[in-house]
Amino acid sequence: MTMLEKLVQQYPNAIVTQKPTEDQLQHFLWYQESSSNEMIGLPKSEITTNEANLIGLFLNKIIPVASSTHAAMKWDQYLFGDSNEMPLPDQSIFRFISFQLSQSNHYQEIVEPLHFVFSDDAVIVFRDATNGYVIELKSENSLTKEELASAAQALETDIDVKIQFFIGAFRSFGQQTKAELLQELKWFNESRNWTNRQTVITAEEIFPIVVLNHLSSIEKSFLFSKIFEAFQADPELSHVIRTYVENLSNASSTAKILYLHRNSLQYRLDKFSERTNIDLKSVHGSMYAYLACLEWEIKKAENVR
Incomplete structure (x- = not known):
């Protein structure tokens, strides 16, 4: 239950x-x-x-808030109500961008600045005082991930509001559109506690979290127990491995990010591979280790809470 x-x-x-x-x-x-x-x-x-x-x-x-515009109300009825009428013309190419504020008392402060971030034809909908979504039509003015990250940084600097965005895929309307948009929103809800250090995330970046959420505790124990033993012996190792994989297994750039000597980094990577039998230079080995790193960090966060 x-x-x-x-x-x-x-x-x-x-x-x-x-x-x-x-x-x-x-x-x-x-x-x-x-x-x-x-x-x-x-x-x-x-x-x-x-x-x-x-x-x-x-x-x-x-803290739910009322939809402020007619277009926002139509989208809310389409996604969460009984309406099956697509709120955009046929053949429209658009994407769904979810967002979350760090605190509910920032709602009134960010409404107007958020409209300056997106183009005039974008529809911005607040589901409550901390969560909402944007419907953005594809155009030459569509924001890149880097531009959206810069906007998030500007909002934090100018009005002290922290916001996280999840960028969905561009799509045209079809029979499965509503289900696909709701699935993207569900993925964002499931993953945002573990991606809070990023201001902008995409579907491919939360995919590992989605995979982990579909593994049972028994499966996770079977898959990761030997790796977790290595992490227990070296409390910083999960962060080292995760950073190494995220930097495409490039030892030089990883050492620079972690402020480690390259030889020190390589020694820790070699010890990890020796202890776990995982080849971090292979695609499958690096992905396996990466999932273990995420699960280890999730378990640590849960213990803190």
Whole structure:
């Protein structure tokens, strides 16, 4: 039984939905699981402050906001409501860019600056006070990953707002469009806790996290136990290996990033390969080690929380 199902049992008047109504926004407290697009609303009249704080330890507390434009409302109805009407003309090429703010009290500060980041024909939709998405048509003015990263840095510098973007793929409308967009949003929700050091991420960058989320704890233990022994012996080794793989197994650039002498780096890489029997210079070996690094960092983060 999921956490949402348990809460529905505890609070029979709770509401599980992807798009609350205006009335529901006012009279319910809203929470969401990281891996789900659905939200649960608990009646404010039936929940104590202590209960609300306790639930907030297990679920993300969110502050829903009303869609501000007609275009935003049409997109929300298409993605999370009952509408099957595509809010764009046929043959349009577009992409879905999700975003998350670090704090809900930054919502009012960023609404106007965010419109300056994207072109005039882009539709910006806030799902709540920290999360939203942008529908961007493909054009010569479409932002590159580097341009979006620069915009995120400017927002943090100018108005002290941290924001993370997930760039989806450009696509045309088809029968599976809604499912594909919701899948991209689900991937972003599942991975953002482990990619928070990046301001802009793409589907190929979160793919390893998606893979890990589909492995059982038994499978992970079987696959990674020997690698984890090496990480336990050398607490910094997972960061070293991850950086090495992310830099295309280039020892010189990795040593420079880690402020290590190249010989020291090579010694640690060789010891890792000797202990685990993994060839870090092969595609399969480097990917195997990389997944282990991510899982190790996830486990460490969970222990801290």
